[in-house]
Amino acid sequence: MDLRKLKTLIDLVSESNISELEITEADGKVRIVKSDGAVAVPMMMAAPVAAPVAAAPVAAAVAAPVVPEETGYIVKSPMVGTFYRAAGPNAKAFAEIGQQIKEGEPICIIEAMKIMNEIDTDVGGTITKVLCENGQPVEFGQPLFVIE
Known part of the structure; x- marks a missing residue:
C-alpha cells in the first residue's frame, strides 16, 4: 500500500465518527485506530518481502505512554x-x-x-x-x- 493511500485512509478516519478501520489487500494489511487525541494512528501494516520500500518523511510520530515499573x-x-x-x-x-x-x-x-x-x-x-x-x-x- 503506498503512502499516499495510507495518508488518505488516516485522514478519513480522523475526520469521521469511526474509531477503527482495517483494510486487507493483496499487497498488505493496515489497521488504523483513532486515539484519544482524535489522531488516527496506523497500528500494523504487512507488506510483501519482495516489495521495495522507499524512504519517506513520517507524518506524525506517536510515543508510547511511559508506564512506571510495578512491583508484584x-x-x-x-x-x-x-x-x-x-x-x-x-x-x-x-x-x-x-x-x-x-x-x-x-x-x-x-x-x-x-x-x-x-x-x-x-x-x-x-x-x-x-x-x-x-x-x-x-x-x-x-x-x-x-x-x-
Missing part, C-alpha cells in the same frame, strides 16, 4: 479486545483492590470479536492495582492487574 506479579492481557471488570453492567466486579484471590480465579473479561473471554489469574495473592478502566480497549501483553 503483573497480569497481562492474553489478547486484543475490550476490558471489562464484571460480567455485566450491574454485576459485581470479579476483582477489587485489596481482594484476596486464588490461582485460577476469573479476574476480568476481555471481549474479542463479540466473544466474552473470561481471564483467570495465574497466581494467588492480593490485588494491589487495577491498571485498566472498564470498557477500555487493551492490546496483547498490556498490563491489567498487579497482584502481591
